[in-house]
Amino acid sequence: MSATEVSSASAEFARRQHSPVQRLQHQLHGKPWLSPLFLLLVAFLAFYIATPTFLTASSMGILFQQTAVVAALAVGQTLVILTAGIDLSVGAIMVLSMMVMATLARDDGMPGIVALLIGVALATGAGLLNGLLVTRINLPPFIVTLGTLSIFTAIALLYSGGSSIQADRLPDTLNFLGEGFGIGEFRITWGIVVVILLYAVIGFVLSQTAWGRYVYAVGDDAESARLSGVPSMRILLGVYTVAGLIYGIAAWILIGRAGAATPNAAPDANLASITAVVIGGTSLFGGRGRIIGTLIGALIVQTFAFGLSQLGVDQQWRYLATGVLVIVAVAIDQWIRKVKA
Known part of the structure; x- marks a missing residue:
């Protein structure tokens, strides 16, 4: 018997010695999106039993439209x-980008496509700024983005004068993602289509490119990755810059979804985005997670909000449910990280 066959036999024997719970732990370690998928199916079933209108075509269309921005x-x-970082400025960057593109384009002041590009470029620059502070000055991501959260929020309020801009004052280009098409009573907006494309592109980049592998390596152990020849600082800078670009696209989606640009939009965007990522199985300690899990996590966050709203539950209880979800998700992540070979 060859050494390879002996090794395979030993691995198979060790696998059979694991208890059912340990085997589940191994499965979740390799496929962290399985547990949020199960939770999503349970949530759908529970809300369907509680309120049969939950799973109607029109309700599902509204749910997916509400999920698009998060x-x-x-x-x-x-x-x-x-x-292994965190971005607390996501909502502020999105709102700032939205207000800039809407203010520039309102009442035919600037071509919609030009205003859109400027807004997205501004969001990309904001992400770049976060990245420079993290990589060049070596500040913790939490502190950096906590500071830029306040800075970008203040700039958005000062620039817009605190006033909203309605859709009828904006060009069709900025309102476009709020339009869509119907399949029976199920309505899909172009914003949903853009989100699906975003996930497809980033999913491909993370799983099929060297840059994606470097992102995981930096999150797993930045120093080891650097010693292995990975340009850790450049990867980090690129991550924050690409994230800013995505927040700019989210601003465009938000205008279409809300039918207006307002500096007070999406006040819980930061919490919702972090919740979606954590519930989706991405480890807060970096290096582990899949983009498909994030999509499932976003659906879970919005499903709970939408379902509880249909049941007439107060907003405070919805926040409570979100908090419980986060704690449970982090507890499961800690348990998964303790997996033994």
């Missing part, structure tokens, strides 16, 4: 958390 922000947040 899901888009969570893509950028996933990239950051995969590197």
Whole structure:
């Protein structure tokens, strides 16, 4: 018997010695999106039993439309958390970008496509700024983005004068992602289509490119990755910059979804994006997670909010449910990380 056959036989024997719980732990370690998928199915079933209108075509269309903005922000947040960082400025960057593009384009002041590009470029620059502070000055991501959260929020309020801009004052280009098409009573907006494309592109990049492998390596152990020849600082800088670009796209989606641009939009965007990523199985300690899990996590966050709303539950209890979800998700992540060979 060859050495390879002996090794395979030993591994198979060790696997059979594991208890059912240990085998589940191994499965979740390799496929962290399995547990959120199970939770999502349970949530759908529970809300369907509680309120039969939950699973109607029109309700599902509304649910997916409401999920689009959080899901888009969570893509950028996933990239950051995969590197063992965190971005508390996601909502502020999105709102600032939204107000800039809307203010520039309102009442035919500037072509919609130009205003859109400027807004997205501004969001990309904001992400770049976060990345420079983290990589060049070596500040903790939590502190950096906590500071830029306040800075970008203040700039958005000062720039817009605290006033909203309604859709009828904006060009069709900025309102476009709020439009869509129907399949029976199920309505899909172009914003949902853009979010799906975002997930497809970032999922491909993370799983099929060297840059994606480097992102995981930096999150797993930045120093070891550097010693292995991975340009850790450049990867980190790129992650925050790409995240900013995605937040700019999310701003465009938000205008279409809300039918207006307001500096007070999405006040819980930061919490919702982090919650979606963590519930989706991405480890807060970096280096482990899949983008498909983030999409499932975003659906879970919005499913609970939408389902509890249909049941007439107060907003405070919805926040409570979100908090419980986060704690449970982090506890499961800690348990999965203790997996033994």
